[in-house]
Amino acid sequence: MTGRKPKKFTAFLWHRRIGLIALVLVVILAMTGILLNHTEAFKLDERYVESSLLLGWYGLEPEGEAISYDVGEHVITVLDKRVFFNSYPVTTTEQPFHGAVKAEQLIVLAFDTELVLLTQDGEFVERMPTGQGFADIRRIGTRYQRPVIETSDPLYYMADEHMLDWDVIINEDIAWAKKTTLSDTKMQVLLESFRGRGLTLERVMLDLHSGRIFGEYGIYIMDAAAVALLWLSSSGLWVWWSRRMTQRKKRHYQKHHRCLLYTSPSPRDS
Numbered sequence: 001m002t003g004r005k006p007k008k009f010t011a012f013l014w015h016r017r018i019g020l021i022a023l024v025l026v027v028i029l030a031m032t033g034i035l036l037n038h039t040e041a042f043k044l045d046e047r048y049v050e051s052s053l054l055l056g057w058y059g060l061e062p063e064g065e066a067i068s069y070d071v072g073e074h075v076i077t078v079l080d081k082r083v084f085f086n087s088y089p090v091t092t093t094e095q096p097f098h099g100a101v102k103a104e105q106l107i108v109l110a111f112d113t114e115l116v117l118l119t120q121d122g123e124f125v126e127r128m129p130t131g132q133g134f135a136d137i138r139r140i141g142t143r144y145q146r147p148v149i150e151t152s153d154p155l156y157y158m159a160d161e162h163m164l165d166w167d168v169i170i171n172e173d174i175a176w177a178k179k180t181t182l183s184d185t186k187m188q189v190l191l192e193s194f195r196g197r198g199l200t201l202e203r204v205m206l207d208l209h210s211g212r213i214f215g216e217y218g219i220y221i222m223d224a225a226a227v228a229l230l231w232l233s234s235s236g237l238w239v240w241w242s243r244r245m246t247q248r249k250k251r252h253y254q255k256h257h258r259c260l261l262y263t264s265p266s267p268r269d270s
Helices: 011-037 052-057 184-195 201-210 218-263
Strands: 067-071 074-079 082-085 088-092 097-102 107-111 114-118 124-129 137-143 146-151 156-159 166-169
Touching: 011 201, 011 218, 067 097, 074 107, 074 184, 082 184, 088 124, 088 184, 097 137, 107 137, 201 218
Parallel strands: none
Antiparallel strands: 067 074, 074 082, 082 088, 097 107, 107 114, 114 124, 137 146, 146 156, 156 166
């Protein structure tokens, strides 16, 4: 009993295998190409993606929750390291946010080791490091319309009217900043501001077509699909030509064999 002979990787077998591998990429190339050719008809440049998965893939979906504090008629929010005055971006931060208050002249935001100063209209003024003499800030409030901070010592410090010197005080008559929750409408406006103009379907289609949506090496994936198309074309031609030649040789052999049968002498003639 003999075993089965191993299959040879002929051009036909390679053609079939590569065709199956490249099928998905070829479909993506074809479909995105058709859509991009009719961008205006489909209004791809006017439609925006709302999928959290895609927005997160592009880095347009914030991480973590929004932390908001009321400062008079306005709201200060920190969302994914970005600081917003109402819905307008003001600056960025790498430190935890511990609150914001409206002082006599400025709006003061408290972070671990620095204060951020804004005008009453939300314009950025400066960052004020607390210095080595302070422990980390834990919360912020006001007293006599002056900012007060509580540190991790715990000690309480109140700034002078020019925010230059800080005096140790006792914890009395301090209005501490309290968190607020944004309404759904305000949160939606904030997210739109966070994402900028947003992510259009045209951008997604372009990145799919080029492969850039798959990351740094995505273009090489689509390059591989293009090479696979070239291979499928050439190998398909080769398979067709080789089968044609095989059929021609087979017909030639059959024709020659029939001729030999007709011309060979009969036993009676011998």
